[in-house]
Amino acid sequence: MSEPVDIEALAPDTASLTAARSLARADKWPERGAAGPALWGLCQGSGAKPYKTLAQPETGRFKCTCPSRKHPCKHALGLLLLAAREPLPPAAAPLWAAEWLEEAEKPRSPKVRAPRSLTPDPEADARRRANVSAGLQELSLWLEDLLRRGLAQLPAEPYAFYDRMAARLVDAQAPGLARWIRELAALPAQGGHWTEQVLERLGLIQLLMRAYARLEQLSPELQAEVRSQLGWTIPQEALLAEAGQPDRWLILGQVFGYDDQLRYRRTWLLGHDSRRYALLLDFAFGSQPFKQTWQPGVTLDAELVWFPASWPLRALVKPDYRLSAASTRPEGIDSWQALRRLRAEALAANPWTELLPACIGELTPQLQLDGLWLQDRHGDSLPIWQGFEQSWLLLALSGGHPLSLSLEFDGERAYPLGVWSDEGYLPLAATA
């Protein structure tokens, strides 16, 4: 059965995935079963007759009687998500499903599906680009209208105001940008400097739209970055076939989070010789385990391949890796100002950079009334992320003395990942 991470990758857009999550309940599927590798089910929609859905994820075959043009549709995705949560009972395929399966077994015509590669199918890509351009035109009008009316109106706007635009962007195959628009909705309610934050976000969206408008003039790396921000995905199997960077990779630490029912995990790696950082991003649905386990503090002798980007961080580990001896302490940087310079470099390459990993020496954790801060050797302090659960451990390790730390930085706060001590690297465990 498909792992949840695969289901996520199968979704044509985030709206389909969101809709599929609401269908991943047994009561939505009065009849369902698993006929070998094929999953079938009847899903009661708004019409009189239930939709007949068939999903064969291993072969990428999905069929449904619903009117959606998306492939796979939300029903097929919902059936997969349900099966990932609780295996469907083995049951012979009903007649309609058996016929579909028989049809599917017939040899496919060559134009049905081309093998996925890093270079997108030009025809499909051109279609998508046209779709995205149309979506961005609408977004541009929406933004101009928003600014004409003024940001002061935003607190009175319902969520649907943002959601409608986001849905349009999903339809236009720009789910990445749709996420940005949905995230805007939460800002006015946060108070504080929300107007500044909204305008900052709108500015970055504008920058992305302008970059897309002159995509051909950008470097291939920046093109890849823009496409990724808009929501283009890259087939992982194709990426893994590319040449990688061999090294001994120390798993610095992990950060876990939730996005609706989807759990995500960021695993940060640091190369011993290359001094490169890498981010492994994993997803799992509900309480399902992540597909792969990465143990913080462990060093891997592995080859990594990065997703094309102007400041590459996200990577994949090639399957043939083995555990290696612990690596030595990296030199890293020694102050927050140095991190600022690093961030400036990253932003120069990729203006939409959100997260940065870093190894910083001589940081002293300091407990204050408003939480834990990390003070550098110049006396400048930066707050630690409120959700960090190992504050006492960090204080115990430090005792008011400086430490060498690895951390994730989001522009506002630091999230410590691990500490180098005399005994070696000690990861600061996070809660999944």
Added chain:
Amino acid sequence: MSLRENLWKPLLQAALPGTAQATAPGRPVLPELEALATGGSAEARLLNQAAAVAIYQRAGELPTRRLPAVAEAAPAEQRPVLPPERQKLWKRLTRQTARLRPEWRRLQQESLALFAAEGWRFPHHLLPELLELGNEARDDLSLREVLLPLLGERGLWLGGGPATALTVRAPWNWVVDWRLQELPLERSPAACGLLLRRRRRQDPVLGREMLEASWPDASAALRTALLPALLPGLSLADEPLLEQALDDKRREVREQARLLLARLDGSAYVRRMEARIAAGLQLRPLKKGAGVELELKAPAWPESAAEAAEWQRDGFEKPAFASASGRLLIAEDLLKACPPAWWLRHLDCDRERLLALIEASPQHKALGSGLIGSVLGFGDGKTAAALLRQPSIWQRQPAARLLPLALAPLLPMAELEQHCLARLTGPSDLPEEVWSLGHDDEVSPAFWPAYFRAAARAQPEAERLLPAFLLLNAAPQQLPAWLNFVRAELSPRFAEASEAQRRDFDERLELLACRCELYIVSETIPRESLT
């Protein structure tokens, strides 16, 4: 105005009311943005500038600040860190949820006490775990006492020192520097109480002097928290201080003093209680020569003002005497403050006779409660054993389920050994709870030959062959021979047992192996003694 505000203000002045009402920003703050301020619609120009300012600010600014005050760093450690072999054992003792059970908690405490006695401290990365263990032990102050030296300088710094000085409330308010000679009155009552308790256990006289020195300056809450710390080593030498506390203005302090005085056999307080109930506890002849019956008559509120004032000082209030049930409760309280030996003297009988009289009395519930309270308060092991063998008395009491757990630790070890052997081959007339507890004394060497003989023939029932009582009280020197015996003789017999029995056996075997390992790593017993 900060640069940040300078950058955003002109943009927000246009964006907030909207470009329909406000003119778009004119000349940008940054000359580099000039190009973005021309061409296109007013909204597009505003957005272009916002994008540039956002990147400019992100690249040039970090939200750092200078902290107004920072904590003093922890001093250097004085004690050596726990060696790796002991750390490994500690991990083994704490890694599974089964380790939350009382017998595992007891073994953890035994290990901690041994490590502390050996002079170690825990490594820094284990300190939060250790402090949390102390937090959980709200009702087990002896565990907290043991933890203090193991925290080292770093743990003291973290638990109650400068590290938490800038926070609103320290999560480990019980942590205190155990080397202090005076009570740190500025610290929490829990911390002061723990320090006093520790000192008291080491030297009762010094402990009392420590309390006396701080008594005049201690707050009422602190006085209330400090008095129970006198329990270890309580003696008649403490009586003057406790009598003084009976006149304290705070009711809770007076209550604590009474609880302690009621445990002091021979104290004036106990003598007063004996005198007050003596007339009410009598043997009354039954009609037609049918023997005697134990009768409990509740005392009446004294008529003399002087006597009434004395009753009041001892915690009795006149309104409580208004009803028969209230008077019966007062009689119970008086009986609890009379030592078991007084009961026997006063009634001129032995323990068995006393229990028989109580059981036959119409007021058996009040009498039983009084005797149980007396046994627990004065720690009379022989009467506790007699009581446990007569469940009809304690089973009628409130919270009867917990009474065996409270009485069992008082039982004489010789008696427990005898029952433990008998239980290997038949039923025991002691409640099962007795065998799930640790004891203050060790099992005698003479017990073991008989145990090995009986265990070799006994049914494979883990709770009979390896009761927690034995696992926790076997002398360290006896552990290797016993572990060898269990592995060689008992383990094969459990191969055919039910899964539940096998799991139970394995868990008990693991406890035994861990305890054995504890004394091997601490070099009390040689590793070669294991086969």
